[in-house]
Amino acid sequence: MSGTSAGWTSERRAAQARLMRAQNADPAFVDRRNKGPQNLPAAERAARSARIKAMNADPAFQAKRREGIAMQGGRKLAIPEHTHPCVRGMFVAMNEQRASRHAMASRVGMNVASFTAWRRKHMPRVDDLDAALNALDLELAIVPKGARNSDGFLNQRIKGAS
Structure with a gap:
């Protein structure tokens, strides 16, 4: 029953x-x-x-x-090893800002499944990745090879950058 x-x-x-x-x-x-x-x-x-x-x-x-309203805890999104560094950086920023895939999807105007697929099996289109990064107050930038760490962020200051 x-x-x-x-x-x-x-x-x-x-x-x-x-x-x-x-x-x-x-x-x-x-x-x-x-x-x-x-x-x-x-x-x-x-x-x-x-x-x-x-x-x-x-x-x-x-x-x-x-x-009386509890703060939403949420757990960090796991990021597989094979994930592209740019996508990895986006998920690291999402974890730092405690942004869920659902919140990001509504901010960017995309489907939640897209974010799941980026983590697991697909590489996003450049315009979709740029929109997602903009929602996190980040931007997609061209940097010299070897200038970013495994999470996709700059690990050294580039000459001539202000």
């Missing part, structure tokens, strides 16, 4: 069905059940709306609401 039916016997189901039929036949019960914010008088709706707007405008109320 699964879901809400776990542990329910046929007698219990029949009793629950009888109870629900009796409740649905009672107009007072149905009326109480259907009372929601949409069925309130206009004056009461306006008063409730004003109270909620005042609460939401109060910085102390907002701070109290936020303190």
Whole structure:
């Protein structure tokens, strides 16, 4: 058995069905059940709306609401050895900035599967890689051979660079 039916016997189901039929036949019960914010008088709706707007405008109320929200931990993305250094550098920067593949995909306007494929089996197109790097406040640049480390970042200062 699964879901809400776990542990329910046929007698219990029949009793629950009888109870629900009796409740649905009672107009007072149905009326109480259907009372929601949409069925309130206009004056009461306006008063409730004003109270909620005042609460939401109060910085102390907002701070109290936020303190209960846990910071999203997230785990670092694993980067396989065979990954291209430029892509490796992008994933290192994503890990440092705690950016998920989903967040990056929404920033860049790409599919999440693209980022997964870059890590595992495909090399991105230059324009896609540049867009992803720009979302991380990085840029794709041409550097002399041997000037970058295994993560794709510059490991020495280039002569003439300011």
